[in-house]
Amino acid sequence: MKTVVILSADSLGMAVAEMLNPMEMKLVGLGDLRAETWNVFSDLEKGELKEEIEGMPVMPVDLAVGLQPDILVIATTDAERSHALEYMAIRAGFLNDIVFIRDIHEQFSIRCSVLRRLCRRLDGLGVEGNVAELGCYRGDTSWQLNALMPERRLYLFDTFEGFDPRDVAKELELGCSEAEPGRFGGADEKKLLERMPFPDNVTVKKGWFPETAFDMEEETFALVYMDACLYNPTLSGLEFFFPRMGRGGVILLTGCDDMKYRGVAKAVEDLETKYGALLMLPVGDLEGTVMIVRP
Numbered sequence: 696m697k698t699v700v701i702l703s704a705d706s707l708g709m710a711v712a713e714m715l716n717p718m719e720m721k722l723v724g725l726g727d728l729r730a731e732t733w734n735v736f737s738d739l740e741k742g743e744l745k746e747e748i749e750g751m752p753v754m755p756v757d758l759a760v761g762l763q764p765d766i767l768v769i770a771t772t773d774a775e776r777s778h779a780l781e782y783m784a785i786r787a788g789f790l791n792d793i794v795f796i797r798d799i800h801e802q803f804s805i806r807c808s809v810l811r812r813l814c815r816r817l818d819g820l821g822v823e824g825n826v827a828e829l830g831c832y833r834g835d836t837s838w839q840l841n842a843l844m845p846e847r848r849l850y851l852f853d854t855f856e857g858f859d860p861r862d863v864a865k866e867l868e869l870g871c872s873e874a875e876p877g878r879f880g881g882a883d884e885k886k887l888l889e890r891m892p893f894p895d896n897v898t899v900k901k902g903w904f905p906e907t908a909f910d911m912e913e914e915t916f917a918l919v920y921m922d923a924c925l926y927n928p929t930l931s932g933l934e935f936f937f938p939r940m941g942r943g944g945v946i947l948l949t950g951c952d953d954m955k956y957r958g959v960a961k962a963v964e965d966l967e968t969k970y971g972a973l974l975m976l977p978v979g980d981l982e983g984t985v986m987i988v989r990p
């Protein structure tokens with residue numbers, strides 16, 4: 696059994712912790728630069744450690760590295776952060792193996808694998824309906840959806856101006872995130888369409904969701920990918936798409952474990968309180984995606 700420390704205790708670090716093979720790897724702690732995540736001190740000022748810690752111990756990076764695990768996992772996809780954490784670990788005297796999630800993430804994606812298999816399955820079963828993405832941004836996922844289901848119409852929803860002030864106000868009201876209006880702005884509709892392998896089968900719905908879906912009451916969907924980060928579009932997206940899914944159709948909702956944007960999880964919770972439990976399964980990717988099936 697190898698001991699492991701994960702550097703960064705955010706949603707990605709936690710997702711990596713869930714992926715560890717318990718037959719081979721034992722997580723002994725997480726390191727993070729943000730003091731508010733540390734749960735190991737009884738007195739932070741004096742640096743006194745607690746006798747008992749609830750949950751997984753999260754501590755400063757140098758302390759975590761000082762545990763001298765067999766493997767240090769640097770759990771960030773950002774190149775600069777990855778290098779900075781590696782540098783800190785080496786400076787703290789770490790000499791064992793380092794695994795960079797950034798490299799693995801670049802090469803392998805569970806979410807892409809799920810998309811490929813799911814599209815084959817939906818086509819094979821003959822599930823009826825179109826495909827949609829709510830929150831398409833620059834189209835990193837959209838072009839894959841278009842390539843995987845070329846025969847179906849793909850609807851791409853986005854403000855193309857980033858987060859809408861109305862949604863941001865709701866985030867602040869609910870205390871779900873510190874989202875800022877215009878975040879993810881600067882996506883370009885034309886450039887997005889240029890990336891599509893089958894653009895004739897793509898319809899861009901530009902503007903604020905759910906307003907952009909008002910003329911689509913009669914549509915049905917086989918696959919919907921929801922990635923809008925915030926409470927409002929997640930709730931209205933589920934309320935709009937779920938009743939319009941073909942039998943056996945699937946909504947992939949990403950960001951359900953996101954610690955920065957907690958509105959996605961809150962929207963699911965509120966929806967389930969209102970309508971009852973959804974048939975919802977985690978896909979086990981790094982992005983905290985869940986699969987919601989229309990029975």
Ligand SMILES: C[S@@+](CC[C@H](N)C(=O)[O-])C[C@H]1O[C@@H](n2cnc3c(N)ncnc32)[C@H](O)[C@@H]1O
Pocket residue numbers: 829830831832833834835836837852853854855856857858859862878879880882902903904905922923924925927928
């Ligand atoms: C994380 S990005 C999406 C990334 C994209 N799915 C991908 O795979 O690359 C979130 C997007 O949701 C969009 N968005 C958030 N709220 C929205 C709303 N109410 N209506 C339309 N778009 C929205 C934002 O403009 C942003 O482009």
